[in-house]
Amino acid sequence: MTKRLSSIFLLTLFLSIPVLAQTIPSPKSVLGFTPGDDRTVAGWSQITDYFERLDQASDRVLVQTLGQSTLKRPLIVAFISARENILALPKYKEIQQQLADPRKITQNLQRDRLLASGKVVVAISCSIHSTEIVASQMSMQLAYELATAQDADTREILQNTILMLIPSPNPDGIDIVANWYRKTLGTPYEGREPPELYHHYAGHDDNRDWFMLNLKETQLITRLFWHDWFPQIVYDVHQQGSNGSRFFIPPFYDPPNPNISPLLLRQVGLIGHKVAADLQAAGFQGVLTNALYDTWWHGGFRTAPYFHNSIGILSEAASARLMTPSTVTNEQLARSSTRGMRNATESSTNFPDPWPAGEWRPRDIMSMELISARSILEMAAKFRVEYLRNFYELGRTNIESGSKSGPQAYIIPAGQARDEAVAKLIGSLIDQGVEVYRLDRELHAILATPIVRRTNPVAEKLGSYRRLASLNSPAMQEVPLGSYIIFLAQPQRTNVLTLFEPQIYPNRLTGQGEAERPYDVAGWTLPLQMGVEAPVVMAIKEPAKERKLTLLKDANEVRADLALTLKKGEESPIKNPLKQPVRVGIYKSSTSNMDEGWTRYIFDTFNVPYSSVRDADMRQGGLSSKYDALILTSQAATQIVNGNTAGTLPQEYTGGITEAGVKNLKEFVNNGGMLICFDNACDLAIKEFNLPLKNTLEGVRSSEFYCPGSIVALDVDNKHPIASMLPASVPAYFINSSAFSAAPDANVRVIARYANDNVLLSGWLLGEDKLRGQIALAEVGVGKGRIVLFGFRPQHRGQAWATLPFIWNALSSAASNTSED
Numbered sequence: 001m002t003k004r005l006s007s008i009f010l011l012t013l014f015l016s017i018p019v020l021a022q023t024i025p026s027p028k029s030v031l032g033f034t035p036g037d038d039r040t041v042a043g044w045s046q047i048t049d050y051f052e053r054l055d056q057a058s059d060r061v062l063v064q065t066l067g068q069s070t071l072k073r074p075l076i077v078a079f080i081s082a083r084e085n086i087l088a089l090p091k092y093k094e095i096q097q098q099l100a101d102p103r104k105i106t107q108n109l110q111r112d113r114l115l116a117s118g119k120v121v122v123a124i125s126c127s128i129h130s131t132e133i134v135a136s137q138m139s140m141q142l143a144y145e146l147a148t149a150q151d152a153d154t155r156e157i158l159q160n161t162i163l164m165l166i167p168s169p170n171p172d173g174i175d176i177v178a179n180w181y182r183k184t185l186g187t188p189y190e191g192r193e194p195p196e197l198y199h200h201y202a203g204h205d206d207n208r209d210w211f212m213l214n215l216k217e218t219q220l221i222t223r224l225f226w227h228d229w230f231p232q233i234v235y236d237v238h239q240q241g242s243n244g245s246r247f248f249i250p251p252f253y254d255p256p257n258p259n260i261s262p263l264l265l266r267q268v269g270l271i272g273h274k275v276a277a278d279l280q281a282a283g284f285q286g287v288l289t290n291a292l293y294d295t296w297w298h299g300g301f302r303t304a305p306y307f308h309n310s311i312g313i314l315s316e317a318a319s320a321r322l323m324t325p326s327t328v329t330n331e332q333l334a335r336s337s338t339r340g341m342r343n344a345t346e347s348s349t350n351f352p353d354p355w356p357a358g359e360w361r362p363r364d365i366m367s368m369e370l371i372s373a374r375s376i377l378e379m380a381a382k383f384r385v386e387y388l389r390n391f392y393e394l395g396r397t398n399i400e401s402g403s404k405s406g407p408q409a410y411i412i413p414a415g416q417a418r419d420e421a422v423a424k425l426i427g428s429l430i431d432q433g434v435e436v437y438r439l440d441r442e443l444h445a446i447l448a449t450p451i452v453r454r455t456n457p458v459a460e461k462l463g464s465y466r467r468l469a470s471l472n473s474p475a476m477q478e479v480p481l482g483s484y485i486i487f488l489a490q491p492q493r494t495n496v497l498t499l500f501e502p503q504i505y506p507n508r509l510t511g512q513g514e515a516e517r518p519y520d521v522a523g524w525t526l527p528l529q530m531g532v533e534a535p536v537v538m539a540i541k542e543p544a545k546e547r548k549l550t551l552l553k554d555a556n557e558v559r560a561d562l563a564l565t566l567k568k569g570e571e572s573p574i575k576n577p578l579k580q581p582v583r584v585g586i587y588k589s590s591t592s593n594m595d596e597g598w599t600r601y602i603f604d605t606f607n608v609p610y611s612s613v614r615d616a617d618m619r620q621g622g623l624s625s626k627y628d629a630l631i632l633t634s635q636a637a638t639q640i641v642n643g644n645t646a647g648t649l650p651q652e653y654t655g656g657i658t659e660a661g662v663k664n665l666k667e668f669v670n671n672g673g674m675l676i677c678f679d680n681a682c683d684l685a686i687k688e689f690n691l692p693l694k695n696t697l698e699g700v701r702s703s704e705f706y707c708p709g710s711i712v713a714l715d716v717d718n719k720h721p722i723a724s725m726l727p728a729s730v731p732a733y734f735i736n737s738s739a740f741s742a743a744p745d746a747n748v749r750v751i752a753r754y755a756n757d758n759v760l761l762s763g764w765l766l767g768e769d770k771l772r773g774q775i776a777l778a779e780v781g782v783g784k785g786r787i788v789l790f791g792f793r794p795q796h797r798g799q800a801w802a803t804l805p806f807i808w809n810a811l812s813s814a815a816s817n818t819s820e821d
């Protein structure tokens with residue numbers, strides 16, 4: 001009797017485990033709807049609230065707040081794993097840190113122990129692009145399922161992997177979209193995208209910041225990934241347009257980045273095919289592989305991992321209308337062939353089962369994303385040791401290859417005139433886990449390009465970049481004390497190479513001879529973009545034991561070296577570079593414009609005050625009484641003048657500056673104001689002000705000229721005040737940008753031209769002759785005022801620091817102009 005009672009007691013205890021599991025709150029019990037239901041959306045506080053409850057109720061879930069977003073919302077990550085793993089997270093973090101740096105592992109036995117005991121760390125990130133909203137909702141369902149499921153497959157996942165689930169790396173954007181969606185629900189505008197950037201500065205470019213680390217969100221997640229946890233697999237969940245495939249998953253399209261290990265590309269492909277097969281087995285149609293998206297460009301959420309020896313997976317589900325179902329007719333399905341996708345209606349090997357058109361719901365997106373996430377976790381769990389070993393081996397190979405002959409290191413020589421750019425560059429490198437040392441004693445080294453001595457800081461500062469193309473004969477020279485050195489013999493060798501080398505994008509043409517556009521930019525070489533000299537070291541005379549080096553911990557050490565103000569807390573420590581106060585207005589269109597967002601980012605970072613000028617302000621006029629200078633960031637003239645088309649959005653978001661605004665701009669310049677135009681916006685100035693300039697690239701076919709996101713050389717007239725203190729040659733960012741010719745005898749002061757030879761410094765340039773010697777930056781006097789036209793993007797993505805001085809110089813001269821009046 002007693003025995004039977006106790007066994008009943010034990011049985012009850014045993015049964016109580018799943019009973020306990022049932023007390024874990026479902027998303028529906030908290031939200032009042034199941035994530036993915038038509039026309040429902042959870043905002044950020046609902047999402048974080050749900051994860052907090054899950055953290056409290058489940059011993060499989062631990063939620064950590066990484067910090068605050070740009071607009072001060074909590075950025076969270078949920079660790080999900082078996083109870084015993086969650087209790088031992090510090091131990092697993094330590095194992096990851098050792099596997100990430102094979103120099104910490106001195107014996108094979110030690111390595112084998114780590115491989116035997118480690119867990120595969122998988123990061124899943126949802127809705128970095130906030131209008132691709134479904135994944136953020138899916139994250140709650142995925143977490144709930146993993147926290148409650150008792151089946152053997154889920155247990156295997158939980159035992160062998162640690163999931164870092166990021167419900168969104170852009171919390172502000174989730175609320176921007178959720179609030180807008182709720183506001184427009186049931187109106188004619190239901191399902192339309194909000195007419196503002198869904199990241200305060202970057203909008204869609206929040207996924208273009210993963211090596212520069214300008215944004216708080218990228219800084220926080222980069223620390224989580226590449227200082228603390230080193231995920232072996234990073235899965236970035238996106239949505240694409242609505243008329244193509246239903247779901248894209250790797251393998252990717254060409255070209256691959258040559259610095260990505262072939263083993264990584266194979267692993268990416270293997271996981272992608274597993275996802276595709278699982279989706280097919282579950283009855284989903286329209287899955288596409290080997291098309292559209294590529295691995296060339298560095299800087300995305302799933303591309304940065306390749307340069308940290310990790311697997312980056314992207315999925316792109318077809319979009320509904322935010323959380324509203326949409327109907328796609330057969331006629332609407334894409335027919336034209338693009339980058340490996342032949343046709344959305346015909347089957348091909350990489351698209352074997354076309355979707356037959358019809359209704360498309362948020363639930364379809366979510367179901368595919370859940371299968372995909374699950375599929376990736378299953379692979380990670382089943383091949384745990386292989387993933388850990390490959391990850392470790394990639395780091396080890398990097399260290400070995402970096403120690404062989406050939407390039408040994410990059411140096412950032414002391415004494416460059418651009419201290420803030422040097423501090424920013426080194427800070428970004430350290431923040432992404434790259435090792436940077438300071439030389440506490442001179443070194444002697446053979447450099448592929450000589451260091452340019454700058455007794456006169458103005459002269460020839462960037463001359464070395466131009467010589468890079470010709471590779472001067474190597475010679476031993478002294479690398480001065482206080483320089484910085486980045487060795488290639490480090491686990492992140494490929495990251496250093498990919499950030500420092502010039503990119504040489506392959507000449508890819510379509511069957512019609514037009515340029516085949518890259519997925520993103522073609523070139524990004526960071527020292528070039530930032531105007532920082534960084535020659536490659538081929539050999540060092542002093543053996544390791546004779547070198548005196550200090551490993552840097554953060555950007556403040558560099559700032560201290562360079563006698564710059566130190567960064568404290570959240571505020572940017574950079575001093576306003578303007579010589580005197582200037583009243584600056586930056587035009588903010590009703591159509592969201594990332595170039596405008598990045599401009600605000602740069603102004604805030606450099607602590608230069610400005611006001612945003614809205615369409616209504618432009619229409620109202622009286623601009624001279626408020627501003628000395630107005631900036632039109634890169635935007636098409638028609639968009640500036642007309643704004644969003646009436647009827648597409650609520651009335652307050654439609655209409656641009658209109659003809660009244662153009663008239664007021666003219667009055668502003670005629671009265672002595674300075675109008676500064678970036679790239680596309682130059683069109684407006686040229687046409688409306690009848691300037692004696694012509695954009696020579698307008699209407700040119702891509703078979704004749706193409707330059708998609710590349711770094712080009714400018715020849716600069718540094719006697720002009722706007723180029724004051726700049727070198728004679730400056731790298732500039734060109735992204736399908738503009739080039740001008742001037743009428744003979746026209747009253748145009750040319751400040752910079754695209755170089756006469758070796759124009760391309762990094763990326764892809766087809767039809768160089770169309771750019772050679774054309775005007776890149778000019779000033780034209782109009783009435784009492786001036787118009788400054790930048791053909792390129794002087795602040796592109798907050799990365800092009802080499803050309804920022806042109807902006808500061810122009811604004812400084814705007815002030816002096818006004819004070820003379």
Ligand SMILES: [Zn+2]
Nearest residue numbers: 129132238239
């Ligand atoms: Zn996206």
